[in-house]
Amino acid sequence: xxxxxxxxxxxxxxxxxxxxxxxxxxxxxxxxxxxxxxxxxxxxxxxxxxxxxxxxxxxxxxxxxxxxxxxxxxxxxxxxxxxxxxxxxxxxxxxxxxxxxxxxxxxxxxxxxxxxxxxxxxxxxxxxxxxxxxxxxxxxxxxxxxxxxxxxxxxxxxxxxxxxxxxxxxxxxxxxxxxxxxxxxxxxxxxxxxxxxxxxxxxxxxxxxxxxxxxxxxxxxxxxxxxxxxxxxxxxxxxxxxxxxxxxxxxxxxxxxxxxxxxxxxxxxxxxxxxxxxxxxxxxxxxxxxxxxxxxxxxxxxxxxxxxxxxxxxxxxxxxxxxxxxxxxxxxxxxxxxxxxxxxxxxxxxxxxxxxxxxxxxxxxxxxxxxxxxxxxxxxxxxxxxxxxxxxxxxxxxxxxxxxxxxx
Numbered sequence: 001x002x003x004x005x006x007x008x009x010x011x012x013x014x015x016x017x018x019x020x021x022x023x024x025x026x027x028x029x030x031x032x033x034x035x036x037x038x039x040x041x042x043x044x045x046x047x048x049x050x051x052x053x054x055x056x057x058x059x060x061x062x063x064x065x066x067x068x069x070x071x072x073x074x075x076x077x078x079x080x081x082x083x084x085x086x087x088x089x090x091x092x093x094x095x096x097x098x099x100x101x102x103x104x105x106x107x108x109x110x111x112x113x114x115x116x117x118x119x120x121x122x123x124x125x126x127x128x129x130x131x132x133x134x135x136x137x138x139x140x141x142x143x144x145x146x147x148x149x150x151x152x153x154x155x156x157x158x159x160x161x162x163x164x165x166x167x168x169x170x171x172x173x174x175x176x177x178x179x180x181x182x183x184x185x186x187x188x189x190x191x192x193x194x195x196x197x198x199x200x201x202x203x204x205x206x207x208x209x210x211x212x213x214x215x216x217x218x219x220x221x222x223x224x225x226x227x228x229x230x231x232x233x234x235x236x237x238x239x240x241x242x243x244x245x246x247x248x249x250x251x252x253x254x255x256x257x258x259x260x261x262x263x264x265x266x267x268x269x270x271x272x273x274x275x276x277x278x279x280x281x282x283x284x285x286x287x288x289x290x291x292x293x294x295x296x297x298x299x300x301x302x303x304x305x306x307x308x309x310x311x312x313x314x315x316x317x318x319x320x321x322x323x324x325x326x327x328x329x330x331x332x333x334x335x336x337x338x339x340x341x342x343x344x345x346x347x348x349x350x351x352x353x354x355x356x357x358x359x360x361x362x363x364x365x366x367x368x369x370x371x372x373x374x375x376x377x378x379x380x381x382x383x384x385x386x387x388x389x390x391x392x393x394x395x396x397x398x399x400x401x402x403x404x405x406x407x408x
Contacts (some may be wrong), residue, residue, distance in 0.1 A: 001096070001113075001116060001117055001118055001119055002078075002084050002087070002119075003035040003079060004113055004115065005101075005112075005113055005116055005262075006022075006023070006079065006203070006301060007134065008110050008111060008112070009109060009110045009111075009177060010107070010108060010109035010110045010132075011063035011078060011079075013025060014294060017107070018071055018103075018106050018107050018108060019105070019106045019107040020050065020088065020106060020211050020267065021050040021075070021076075021077050021085070021088035021089070021106075022077065022078055023078050023079035023080070023093055024270055025079055027290075028185075028268070030269075031199070032121050035209055035391075037233065040199075040378055046090070047066070049252075050076055050077055050087075050088040050097050050349040050390070056362060057307065062176070063335065064271075070320055075087060075088040075090075076088065080171060082355075083096070085098070085304065086099065087349040088103075089101060089102045090101040090176035092233050093121070095252065097119075097121035098119045098121065098225070099123055099124070100121060100122065100123065100124040100125075100126075101119075101122060101124070101125045101127070101300065102124065102125075102126040103126070103127055103130070104126050104127065104128045104130070104149075105128075106128040106129070106130060107131065108130035108131065108132050108134065108207065109128060109130070109131045109133035109136075110133075111132065111133060111135075111137075112127075112132060112134075112136070112137045113137065114139060116135035116137070116139070116390075117137075117139040117140065117141060117142045120141065120142060120143070120144060121144055122142070122144060122145060122148045123144045123145060123147065124145075124146065124147040124148075124250045125145070125147065125148050125149070125150075126147070126149045126150040126152065126171065127149070127150055127153070128149045128152050128153070129151070129152040129153075130152075130153055130155065131153065131154060132150070132153040133153065133155060133156065133157070134155070134156070134157065135155070135156065135157040136150070136155050136157065136158075136159060136160055136161070138160040138162045139160070139162060139163065139166070140162035140163075140165055141165070142166055143167070143168060143175075144168060145166055145168060145169060146168050146169060146170045146171070147149055147169075147170060147171045147190070147261075148166075148169065148171065148172050148173070149171065149173040149175070149245065149267040150173070150174055150177070151173045151174060151175040151176055151196065152176045153176075153177055154177060154178060155174070155177040155178065155179060156177070156178040156179065156182070156273055157179065157180065158178065158179070158180065158181030158182075158183070159174070159179060159181070159183050161211055164188065165187075165188075165252060165350060166189075167188050167189065167190070167191070167304065168191055169189055169191060169192055169196040169331060170191050170192060170193050170216075171192075171193065171196065172192065172194070172195050172196070173196040174187075174196065174197050174200065175196045175198045175199055175200070176198070176199040176200075177199075177200055178200065178201075178202065179197075179200040179202065179203050179341070180202030181202070181203065181204070181205055182201070182204045182205075182206065182228070183203070183204070183205055183206070184205075184206045184208060184295055185205070185206075185207065185208075185210070185211055185214070186215070187210035187211075187213045187214065189213065190213060190215070190216070191216060191371075192216060192217055193216045193217055193218045193219070193240075194217075194218060194219040194322040195214075195217065195219065195220050195221070195222075196219065196221040196224070197211050197221065197222050197225055198221045198222060198223035198224050199223065200224065201224055202226060203224075203226070203228050204225065204226045204228050205222055205225050205226070205228070205294070206227075206228055206229045207227060207229050207231060207232055207235075208229065208232060208351065209228075209232045209233070209234045210244070211232055211234060211235060211236025212232065212235060212236075212237035212238065213234075213237075214238065215237065215238065215239070215240065216240060217238050217240060217241055217349025217396065218240050218241060218242045218243065219241075219242065219243040220238075220243070220244050220245070220246075220359070221242060221243065221245040222245065222246055223245045223247040223248055223269070224247070224248050224249070225249055226249065226250050227246065227249040227251055228250075230252075230256075230403045231251070231256045231258065231259075232251065233256075233258050235256070235259070235262070235338070236258040236259075236261040236262065238262060239264060240261070240262050240264055241262050242265060242266045242267070242275060243266060243267040244259075244262070244265060244267065244269070244312075245267070245269040246269065246270055246273070246307050247269045247270060247271045247272050247273070247293065248272035248273070249272040249273060249300075250273065250274065251270070251274065251275060251321055252273075252274050252275070252276075253275065253276070253277075254275060254277035254278070254280075255270065255275050255279055255294075255297075256278070256280070257280040257282060259280070259283065260280050260281075260282025260283045260284075260285055260286065261282065262286065263288070264288060265286050265288060265289055266288055266290050266291070267289070267290060267291040268286070268289060268293070269291065269293045270293065270294055270342075271294060271295045271296050271297070271298065272295075272296040272297075273292040273296070273297055274297065275294075275297040275298065275299050276297075276298045276300070277291065277299060277300065277301075278299065278300060278301035279294075279299055279304070280299065280332055280374065281304065281306070282305035284310065286310065286312070286353070287310060287312065287314060288294050288311050289308055289313055290311060290313060290314045290315065290336075291314065291315040292313060292315070292316050292317070293317045294317065294318055294321065294351060295317040295319045295320050295321065295341065296319075296320045296321075297321055297323060298321065298322055299323060299353065300321070300322035300323060300324065301324070302323070302324060302325035302326075302346070303323055303325065303327060303328055303329040303347075305320070305329075305330045305394065306330075306387070307328065307330060307331055307334075307359070308328065308331060308332075308333035308334070309333075309336060311334060311335065311336070312336055312339060313333050313336065314336050314337060314338045314339070314362075315337075315338060315339045316334070316337065316340045316341070317340075317341045318342055318345060319342060319343045319345060319367060319385075320343075320345065320346050321345045322345065322346060323342075323345050323346060323347065324345070324347060324348070325346075325347065325348065326347070326348060326349040327342060327347055327351060327352060327355075328352075329352050329354065330354060332352050332354030332357070332358070333354045334358075335358065335361075335362065336362055337355075337358055337362055337363050338362050338363060338364050338365070339364065339365040339366075340362075340363065340365070340366050340367075341365065341366075341367045342367065342368045342369075343367040343368055343383065343385035343387075343392060344369065344385050344390060344392075345369070345370055345388070346389050347368065347369065347376060348374075348376060349371075349374040349376060349377070349381070350377035350378065351366070351370075351374055351376060351377065351378040351379075351380070351381065353377075353378075356378075356379060356380035359380045363376070363381070363384050365383070366378070366380060366381050366382050366383065367383035367384070367385060367392065368385070369379050369385050369386065369387045370384035370385070370395070371384040371385060371391075371392075371393065371394050372385075372386030372387065372388050372389070373388065374387070374388070381395060382394065382395075383395075
């Protein structure tokens with residue numbers, strides 16, 4: 001089965017072979033594509049990742065150069081005469097069952113074979129950052145599979161309905177593909193703690209009340225998908241959720257108050273939607289938040305002084321909204337703040353002096369509407385914008401400072 005997988009993913013091709021540890025020696029490739037010591041060992045950077053022969057004693061130059069001891073159990077090229085368990089990227093248990101297939105960033109091409117599921121003891125597959133494509137295989141009966149990452153490839157079509165039976169999945173990462181169609185999150189993925197589907201622009205997702213059954217979920221990243229339903233109230237049952245990314249999902253209405261009940265949230269990204277209305281008061285109870293992104297929505301009202309309670313916040317982006325009034329002085333309580341963006345909104349007055357004081361420590365980026373006819377006062381902004389014509393530029397004094405730094 002692994003040999004079939006190898007040939008299906010381009011391992012046997014001379015011109016586009018795997019980056020490392022294929023059965024095709026790189027001495028058959030053009031010299032600029034060959035790996036150092038590849039007639040005996042395959043290196044990636046400053047690490048030998050597999051041996052062409054049986055022993056690493058065939059690579060004395062490498063170990064002399066880096067003053068290292070050879071590994072006790074070096075991996076081998078694929079299709080070598082050794083056990084499959086010794087091949088690069090393969091891990092087995094003591095009985096010789098394949099448990100892991102890990103070949104990220106290895107120039108895999110072609111498509112995946114559905115027969116791979118016959119390796120029914122496999123618990124982890126990581127084939128991210130390759131050039132795999134075609135349709136996702138209709139794997140079923142893969143009861144031990146817990147970790148599946150196929151991100152940053154070129155898969156297309158829908159997510160197979162058979163995958164609903166992968167009930168032991170804890171991580172599913174399909175980000176940055178060309179997956180499309182409508183999916184309803186299965187309520188039997190009860191072991192799932194990480195679901196990443198971002199950057200699949202043709203994907204539509206319906207979030208039903210059943211999403212609340214995914215109680216172990218810690219990361220939910222649907223950025224760029226079209227969510228065709230309201231956010232269900234049952235999301236407040238996801239008490240372990242730490243990272244929630246629903247950016248650019250076409251969401252309408254007001255920011256749900258249920259989000260304010262997710263006390264474990266560390267990152268909340270809602271930018272680029274169509275939310276309106278005032279921000280819910282309980283949003284400022286999320287005291288573990290480190291990232292809060294609301295830019296590009298039509299939310300309005302004044303920024304609550306309770307924002308000063310989010311003392312762990314590092315990244316705050318409220319630009320391009322209808323928020324108005326003064327930036328509360330309490331925002332200077334956010335001593336960990338690294339980015340703060342208020343530009344192209346309707347804030348007035350001045351940026352608090354104590355917030356500017358953070359420019360000497362943590363705060364690297366600060367933007368406000370400090371240019372144009374209706375400008376705010378900001379003596380420390382790294383970017384000044386004019387809401388009237390939607391333009392932004394670096395303040396003249398900072399531009400001169402950067403120019404002097406570039407000359408040094």
